[in-house]
Amino acid sequence: MNTKKRIILFVCTLATTMTMAQSVEVLGGFFTFNMGDLKAIQLENQFQSSIEVFKVDEFPAQPAIEIQVTLNQSTLENNVLNFGIVGNSTATGGRLSFADFSGSYRIDQNLSRIALGPFVELLKESDKVFYGVNGGLMVSFTNLDFETELVIDGQLPEFQSISFNSTGINFRVLGILGYRLNSWAHITTKAGYQVDVYESKLTLSGNSDAFLLNPSRGEAKSKWSGIRLLFGVGFRI
Amino acid sequence: MKTLVRSIGLLFLSVIIGCTFESDEIYFEEIDVSNLSSPSISFFDATDTIYLRDVTSLNFDTNVSGDYFGYDVLVGNDTVNSGETPSIVYINTANFSDGIYDLTLITYTKTNSSSLADRLNLEVDTSSYTRKARIDNKPVEFNVSGFSIVDSTLNVSWEPYDDFMFERIEVKERNGYDYETLYIIEDVAQTGQDIPDYKGGILNLTVTIYAKGEMHDFPLSYNYNYDLSIEDRGTDFLLSMEKSPFAGKREIEVRHYYSFEPSFHTSDPFDTYLISEGEEVALDLRRAFPTKYEFRLYGNFVEEESTYIGQQIVDTEDNRSFNLDFSLDAHIGNDEFIALENERIYNFSLSEGTSIQGFVEEGAVISDDGLHTLEVDETSIRYFSNDAVKILNEYTLESFDVEGPPMAWSISNSGIAYILTDRGGNGDPFRPVRRHSYYLIDMKEGTLITNGGHSSGPFTGGFPGSSSIVRDDVTAITSRFAAEGFYFIIKSDASNRLFYQSTNSRDSFFPSSKNYFIVFEGNELVKYTYPSIEFNSDGSSTFTESESFETTILPHSPNDILVSKNHYGYVDNESIFHIYDLDTHELLISVEVIDGIGFKLFDNYLITRIGYSFDLKTVILEY
Numbered sequence: 001m002n003t004k005k006r007i008i009l010f011v012c013t014l015a016t017t018m019t020m021a022q023s024v025e026v027l028g029g030f031f032t033f034n035m036g037d038l039k040a041i042q043l044e045n046q047f048q049s050s051i052e053v054f055k056v057d058e059f060p061a062q063p064a065i066e067i068q069v070t071l072n073q074s075t076l077e078n079n080v081l082n083f084g085i086v087g088n089s090t091a092t093g094g095r096l097s098f099a100d101f102s103g104s105y106r107i108d109q110n111l112s113r114i115a116l117g118p119f120v121e122l123l124k125e126s127d128k129v130f131y132g133v134n135g136g137l138m139v140s141f142t143n144l145d146f147e148t149e150l151v152i153d154g155q156l157p158e159f160q161s162i163s164f165n166s167t168g169i170n171f172r173v174l175g176i177l178g179y180r181l182n183s184w185a186h187i188t189t190k191a192g193y194q195v196d197v198y199e200s201k202l203t204l205s206g207n208s209d210a211f212l213l214n215p216s217r218g219e220a221k222s223k224w225s226g227i228r229l230l231f232g233v234g235f236r237i
Numbered sequence: 238m239k240t241l242v243r244s245i246g247l248l249f250l251s252v253i254i255g256c257t258f259e260s261d262e263i264y265f266e267e268i269d270v271s272n273l274s275s276p277s278i279s280f281f282d283a284t285d286t287i288y289l290r291d292v293t294s295l296n297f298d299t300n301v302s303g304d305y306f307g308y309d310v311l312v313g314n315d316t317v318n319s320g321e322t323p324s325i326v327y328i329n330t331a332n333f334s335d336g337i338y339d340l341t342l343i344t345y346t347k348t349n350s351s352s353l354a355d356r357l358n359l360e361v362d363t364s365s366y367t368r369k370a371r372i373d374n375k376p377v378e379f380n381v382s383g384f385s386i387v388d389s390t391l392n393v394s395w396e397p398y399d400d401f402m403f404e405r406i407e408v409k410e411r412n413g414y415d416y417e418t419l420y421i422i423e424d425v426a427q428t429g430q431d432i433p434d435y436k437g438g439i440l441n442l443t444v445t446i447y448a449k450g451e452m453h454d455f456p457l458s459y460n461y462n463y464d465l466s467i468e469d470r471g472t473d474f475l476l477s478m479e480k481s482p483f484a485g486k487r488e489i490e491v492r493h494y495y496s497f498e499p500s501f502h503t504s505d506p507f508d509t510y511l512i513s514e515g516e517e518v519a520l521d522l523r524r525a526f527p528t529k530y531e532f533r534l535y536g537n538f539v540e541e542e543s544t545y546i547g548q549q550i551v552d553t554e555d556n557r558s559f560n561l562d563f564s565l566d567a568h569i570g571n572d573e574f575i576a577l578e579n580e581r582i583y584n585f586s587l588s589e590g591t592s593i594q595g596f597v598e599e600g601a602v603i604s605d606d607g608l609h610t611l612e613v614d615e616t617s618i619r620y621f622s623n624d625a626v627k628i629l630n631e632y633t634l635e636s637f638d639v640e641g642p643p644m645a646w647s648i649s650n651s652g653i654a655y656i657l658t659d660r661g662g663n664g665d666p667f668r669p670v671r672r673h674s675y676y677l678i679d680m681k682e683g684t685l686i687t688n689g690g691h692s693s694g695p696f697t698g699g700f701p702g703s704s705s706i707v708r709d710d711v712t713a714i715t716s717r718f719a720a721e722g723f724y725f726i727i728k729s730d731a732s733n734r735l736f737y738q739s740t741n742s743r744d745s746f747f748p749s750s751k752n753y754f755i756v757f758e759g760n761e762l763v764k765y766t767y768p769s770i771e772f773n774s775d776g777s778s779t780f781t782e783s784e785s786f787e788t789t790i791l792p793h794s795p796n797d798i799l800v801s802k803n804h805y806g807y808v809d810n811e812s813i814f815h816i817y818d819l820d821t822h823e824l825l826i827s828v829e830v831i832d833g834i835g836f837k838l839f840d841n842y843l844i845t846r847i848g849y850s851f852d853l854k855t856v857i858l859e860y
Contacts (some may be wrong), residue, residue, distance in 0.1 A: 065256060097264040099266070100268045
């Protein structure tokens with residue numbers, strides 16, 4: 001399934017759940033990533049490049065957007081138990097670059113990922129503050145674009161791009177702290193860690209038989225595990 | 238409310254879908270390009286106009302190697318050449334008319350700025366260089382005027398070269414296929430060249446002009462002959478040579494040879510004279526014996542009074558010598574003798590007491606006074622006047638069974654010629670006898686006085702020939718001597734001259750002077766005096782007086798005993814001629830006979846001669 005189709009599925013799923021939602025949280029956050037294989041690939045590209053390039057981006061932590069749709073809310077021993085669908089999207093990348101007055105050269109690895117999956121949330125409310133824990137298991141779809149571009153003054157730019165895709169399963173646990181503004185709105189912060197349960201090899205777009213190798217000549221994989229920090233608002237529907 | 242929330246949710250979905258990573262970071266390096274420079278092309282540093290002609294190669298002498306992406310060469314606005322590295326470039330001017338053009342070189346070189354584009358060889362520095370060029374395809378026009386004498390110096394001149402691209406003019410001397418460069422003229426304004434070393438003779442020059450990348454030769458020659466004038470003033474010859482127009486002073490060496498050969502380069506000169514140009518020298522060329530003068534001088538050849546004059550000219554001012562090699566033929570005469578140029582006709586003027594003897598080969602010619610000629614060959618004797626070239630008398634020898642040419646001849650001053658011919662041997666190996674025929678001819682009258690034959694051998698024998706007397710004043714006398722074989726004596730009452738012939742010697746003498754003759758008898762020389770010789774009517778004779786004298790007789794050649802008025806001598810086996818005083822028998826001198834088997838002893842001269850060709854190669858001793 002290519003990236004376009006995955007995005008369509010993601011959107012359709014969220015759109016469908018929106019019709020059954022009891023509450024919706026929209027969060028923005030900051031995710032960190034591992035990306036060990038892709039960092040090694042970037043380092044290898046740097047040394048093998050015929051043009052001396054320098055590392056300017058190495059898969060930095062990036063902002064993320066998440067939507068959590070609670071489908072069912074129940075009570076468990078004076079705690080609120082929420083169950084629903086959560087989805088998020090994030091991106092990162094690495095860049096090798098050299099530029100001077102005569103032109104520029106870059107080697108980019110642009111990653112984008114969407115994840116979708118169920119969550120369970122257990123909250124304890126105290127007056128207007130609530131706190132709890134959130135656990136989620138998401139299926140993720142990753143797209144990696146390798147791009148090289150050479151721009152020389154007076155010459156036609158030379159651009160090349162090659163794409164890889166992969167899928168994964170992630171599990172995360174978040175601690176929650178929130179504040180009810182009123183009966184139908186609240187603000188919340190979440191912090192936790194995500195681990196990769198499974199991550200497939202990065203296969204070439206259009207040719208699943210070809211896949212990306214890491215410098216050790218093993219299957220290269222994107223690794224999205226890392227810290228998750230989120231802050232957002234929620235609305236009761 | 239629910240609708241609003243759902244709409245907001247859908248809006249966020251669209252944002253999520255568009256979440257991508259776009260880096261804005263770049264690594265930028267500052268490159269210092271302030272020290273970059275374009276390649277220098279020294280060819281274009283010059284500001285003078287260059288010349289292009291036909292296909293011209295230009296050396297641009299670039300100093301940047303390996304960094305060229307290419308170049309273009311333009312003449313005017315037309316690209317005439319392109320390539321990678323502009324080092325040696327060929328330009329064809331065939332499609333351009335003569336005129337001045339801009340010669341432009343455009344180079345495309347690597348900047349070496351170390352920028353990204355430079356490292357990818359995508360950064361090009363374009364430089365343009367220009368110089369004026371003249372295209373000239375006109376031919377080289379050059380004319381050599383020729384030779385002239387300027388200030389006593391030979392000068393070769395040419396018309397000034399007033400076109401482009403002059404390099405140099407060379408003046409070369411050619412000798413066959415060899416060339417020697419004498420002068421190199423690099424000043425185009427110079428229109429001539431002095432040749433101060435030239436003093437005469439043939440000079441072959443080639444004037445070569447180098448212009449417009451071409452070379453053109455102009456060969457020319459010059460010849461100055463030294464004219465020698467010879468004036469026969471009767472008693473001497475006045476030799477003079479005009480002053481040449483060239484600076485300096487030269488002398489000519491005149492060499493005097495004795496020879497009847499027209500060429501005798503191997504001979505040693507008898508006399509040499511030095512004649513300075515512009516001066517006169519009087520030469521006394523008289524000699525008491527046949528000779529010929531030859532003078533060597535370069536360049537002239539005069540048919541009538543040609544002479545050979547010495548080979549070497551000495552420049553007295555510069556003390557240099559150089560050879561002039563011209564030759565003139567001449568015959569010179571004087572009162573006492575006449576030198577001949579025709580090797581077959583010799584005119585001798587005999588002084589008193591001398592005679593000429595020689596070995597006669599076929600076609601020998603004898604003349605005694607310049608008025609008449611006696612010619613002898615194998616079959617006849619002809620006598621004719623030189624003026625009329627008319628045979629006065631001719632005597633055939635066939636009736637006498639002659640074999641071979643005449644082997645001896647003699648002419649007396651009175652004009653009696655004696656000729657001895659060889660009739661061959663008798664064929665007896667045990668008692669070989671040589672047979673001879675003899676003739677006595679009166680040169681004045683052209684008549685045969687007498688003739689006969691006799692045999693000679695190791696044994697004495699009778700004289701079988703007749704002794705008829707043709708003229709009353711000539712008496713033919715024969716006699717014999719026991720030890721030396723046969724000989725006969727002919728007496729001429731008119732001249733009182735005796736001729737004798739034996740197997741060992743033959744000679745003549747004037748008995749009226751000393752009245753003797755000398756013959757070998759064994760190892761002794763015996764002098765017989767005359768008129769102690771009595772001649773009998775039967776042909777026998779008796780010598781009543783004789784004088785034997787002891788002397789050391791070396792092994793000798795039996796045919797070479799000569800007697801003159803005061804001396805006698807013979808040749809030994811070592812070809813040494815020993816000369817004795819006739820009265821005292823004292824050995825005076827011993828002389829090596831050079832190239833000769835016969836020679837003549839005059840009163841005070843000894844002449845050795847080469848037989849068979851009538852060449853007289855002389856070794857003169859005066860004593």
